[in-house]
Amino acid sequence: MSLEQILQHRRAIRYYDAQQPISADRVEDCLKLATLAPTSSNMQLWHAHHITDPAVIQQLVPACLGQTTVSTAQQLVVFTVEPSLYKERCQQNIDFQRENIKRTYPQAKWEKYTALQTSYYTKVIPFLYSRFFGLWGGVRKVISTFAGWFRPIPRQMTEGAMDTVLHKSCALVAQTFMLAMSEAGYDTCPIEGFDAHRVKRILGLPCSSEVSLIVSCGIRQPSRPLGDRFRVDFSSQYHRIGE
Ligand SMILES: Cc1cc2nc3c(=O)[nH]c(=O)nc-3n(C[C@H](O)[C@H](O)[C@H](O)COP(=O)(O)O)c2cc1C
Known part of the structure; x- marks a missing residue:
């Protein structure tokens, strides 16, 4: 098909x-x-x-x-x-990327790319996924709101x-x-x-x-008849930005 x-x-x-x-x-x-x-x-x-x-x-x-x-x-x-499972997944990503980087990039890039991946999965992701009884999401929201005044930052940081x-x-x-x-x-x-x-x-x-x-x-x-599919008019959902 x-x-x-x-x-x-x-x-x-x-x-x-x-x-x-x-x-x-x-x-x-x-x-x-x-x-x-x-x-x-x-x-x-x-x-x-x-x-x-x-x-x-x-x-x-x-x-x-x-x-x-x-x-x-x-x-x-x-x-x-x-x-x-977020901590386990972070470690799995780090372990995989350590070898994957070696397979994919020239040796001169290994250290830099490994450090970037490790930092992402040991700092950024734990910051986003940790909960601390649901309180940490509020702290993240405050931090992202302040930081967002000065530079673009993902805003989806509350628990919800x-x-x-x-x-x-x-x-x-x-x-x-x-x-x-x-x-x-x-x-x-x-x-x-x-x-x-x-x-x-x-x-x-x-x-x-x-x-x-x-x-x-x-x-x-x-x-059992299925009937026709109902979909709203595509033009009401499609918004092209550009040519
Ligand atoms: C997130 C989600 C939840 C849904 N829950 C139900 C459900 O509880 N019971 C059900 O009969 N259909 C459920 N549907 C099916 C939708 O009603 C169906 O996909 C929609 O009417 C479009 O029909 P189609 O999938 O045949 O194109 C759900 C669909 C989605 C995407």
């Missing part, structure tokens, strides 16, 4: 065909492809909980407000964001804004997954209509995990 065919094929499916099972390994392969999605500062602070057990899916139905896209799903993927950063990246991962599923001939539906507290309890997820998006998976029921 071309990219356009994949995009046309992907629809939010609310009724899956009970007669057409899908392969858990193929879904896992689509999740592997989703790891190629970009994430902010390459922090990759997401997990995918791939649910193939029908009993667990049925347990999750009430927590997903009884939606048929869940009750008829063959499998589910619960995407979570994992802010508590950092949450958005994490969920933005996770959404890109989920979208990449859904497109990979489409290419495999499988259907999906992104879901945010759920009780995150109950979902976490059913899956035994730690307090630090935040449920970002659930994606139901299966093959669409052919007898």
Whole structure:
């Protein structure tokens, strides 16, 4: 399928065909492809909980407000964001970049580029991702407001804004997954209509995990009409700046 065919094929499916099972390994392969999605500062602070057990899916139905896209799903993927892993990810980025820089650049650049990467992941990222009981976000906001008077600076520094950063990246991962599923001939539906507290309890997820998006998976029921896609007029959303 071309990219356009994949995009046309992907629809939010609310009724899956009970007669057409899908392969858990193929879904896992689509999740592997989703790891190629970009994430902010390459922090990759997401997990995918791939649910193939029908009993667990049925347990999750009430927590997903009884939606048929869940009750008829063959499998589910619960995407979570994992802010508590930021220190581990910083170290992983530093370790990777140390070798990657050697493979990519001439020796004269190694020291400078390694120092830049190390400083980014030992100073900037910990400054942005540390929480200190939710108080540090307020401190960051004050600092960024003052600093912003004198030079351009990213403003998304409060706890809430950092949450958005994490969920933005996770959404890109989920979208990449859904497109990979489409290419495999499988259907999906992104879901945010759920009780995150109950979902976490059913899956035994730690307090630090935040449920970002659930994606139901299966093959669409052919007898259920999908209807046309509604999209607002492109010209009302498109703003070209320049020629
Ligand atoms: C973040 C997000 C949350 C969504 N949550 C739900 C949901 O809880 N239940 C549902 O049936 N569809 C949900 N959808 C699907 C949208 O309703 C659907 O994508 C939209 O109507 C466009 O239809 P299409 O995907 O077939 O083009 C969600 C979509 C997104 C992007």
